[in-house]
Amino acid sequence: MNAFGKGLLIAAGALTLAGGVTTMTASEASAAVVCNRDGDCWKVRGRPAYKPEFGLRIYGDDWRWRRGENYRWRKVGRGHGYYRNGVWITIR
Helix, strand or coil: CCHHHHHHHHHHHHHHHHHHHHHHHHHHCCEEEEECCCCEEEEEECCCCCCHHHCCEEEECCCCCCCCCCCEECCCCCCCEEEECCEEEECC
């Protein structure tokens, strides 16, 4: 293999590696669905950490409730927080 062929092979490998890094970054920046005990659900970026006493469940972005389950979508409030009794509570 000549120097030109080796250069192409190295460049192709670098592009493949760069594509893998981009894929990993994209999956890390994914979203989650958070639901409270009342059935309020909202989407958040990443995988948030909430205190257990908040009583929240965190699901993957592709989670969907089943027919007959009592959930409702809520808009995300300002800042990091959660819904309690239909009101957005901001966590500082």
